[in-house]
Amino acid sequence: GKTVAFRFDIDGVDVTESTDADHRPFKEGFRSDISGITHACGxxxxxxxxxxLAKLIAQSLDDFSGKFRFIFQTAEEGTRGAVGMEAAGVTKGVDYLLGGHIGFQATTMRGIICGTKKLLATTKFDVNLQGKSAHAAGAPQNGANALLAAAEMALDMHGITRHADGVTRINVGVLRAGEGRNVIAPNGYLACETRGESTELNEFMKAKCMDIVEGVSKIYGVSYDVQVTGGTAGGDSDEATTQLYEDAAKASPFIDDDKIVRELNFGACEDFAHFMRSVQDAGGKSGYLMIGTTLAAGHHNAKFDFDEDSLLAGVDVYLRCAYKLNGKI
Ligand SMILES: [Zn+2]
Ligand SMILES: [Zn+2]
Incomplete structure (x- = not known):
């Protein structure tokens, strides 16, 4: 039999969950216990x-040949988890890697998107600037202004010329600098991310950002340190896996035929793509599905909540894939 792996991401998001009376998890007592962190992504x-799924397969082991592997992945948010786990060998020898997400573009109950395309590539990085403090009126010429350098970097990054080959994104989400009103700012910090429709497009954006950091640092006489904190390759579900999901969805009593979408572009990042790409490059098959659910509020919102009946559809599709790939009956 085959080695079939299922990947489930398990981390929360940096969001404080709502305590409004109409928020069901609060009302029914299953709101996050931890301030500032909650499962606002699903x-x-x-x-x-x-x-x-693990329980159902374990209960029926005689039905199967081959191997199943369950990958419970940490730190998907910020795309920090897959790189390390992949390096540790979790996808080694995998013939089929299956995974997906509830919600996102799949917004109806009993619906499914089988083959997700264009998972974006991304790089997350921090820039730390070291300048020199000086009296802002008495001797500004002796300072090296890390605040102005950081500000110029942020504007220049957002002004990078776009690439004709496809979609790219840039965001400087945090900028901190300075120590006092009358002091030339000796320090600066930027939290940045680039994205691209392909790994190559993301690399283009990242390289431009590095040029900006280097060039602007020179202008202001500051030194810099860049730390990559996360990232993932881009990727597409392959045909074989898309077909596998579609066949399973058609057979599932928890999914309606007219709510099956064969393919759709994701337009966001998921570090599943890192696993997917490594399995596909090694000759295996992999694809990413989206399981339909209605949402009380969007992903990463303080009032996020999904319809738990959607989980039945997800488990059923995965189980049918398990039988299709490794079932004896
Ligand atoms: Zn998320
Ligand atoms: Zn998520």
Whole structure:
């Protein structure tokens, strides 16, 4: 039999969950216990599906040949988890890697998007600037202004010429600098991210950012340190896996035929793409599906909440894929 891996991401998001009376998790007592962190992306649903699927397969081992591997992945948010786990060998020898997400573009109950395309590539990086403090009126010429350098970097990055080959994104999400009103700012910090429709397009954006950091640092006489904190390759679900998901969805009593979408572009990043790419490059098959659910509020919103019936559809599709790939019956 084959080695079939399922990947479920398990981390929360840096969001404080709502305490409004109309927020069901608060009303019914299953709101996050931890201030500032909650499952506002639905990964708690993914954990649930993974455990249910593992239980169902374990209960029926005589039905199967081959091997199953369950990858419960940390730190998907910020695309920090897959790179390390892949390096540790979790996708080694995998013939089929299956995974997905509840919600996103799949916004109807009993619906599914089988083959997700164009998972964006991304790089997350921090820039730390070291300038020199000086009296702002008495001797500004002796300072090296890290605040102005940081500000110019942020504007220049957002002004990078776009690439004709496809979609790119840039965001400087945090800028901190300075120590006092009458002091030339000796320090600066920027939290940045680039994205691209392909790995190559993301690399183009990242290289331009590095040029800006280097060039602007020279102008202001500051030194810099760049730390890459996360990232993932881009990727597409392949035909074989898309077909596998579609066949499973058509057979599932929890999904309606007229709500099956064969392919759709994701337009966001998911570090599943890093696993997917490594499996596909090694000759295996992999694809990413989206399981339909209605949402009380969007992903990463303080009032995020999904319809738990959607988990049944997800587990059923994965189980049908398991039988299709490794079932004896
Ligand atoms: Zn998320
Ligand atoms: Zn997510």
């Amino acid at each position: 990964h708690d649903g993914h954990i649930t599906m993974g455990l249910a």
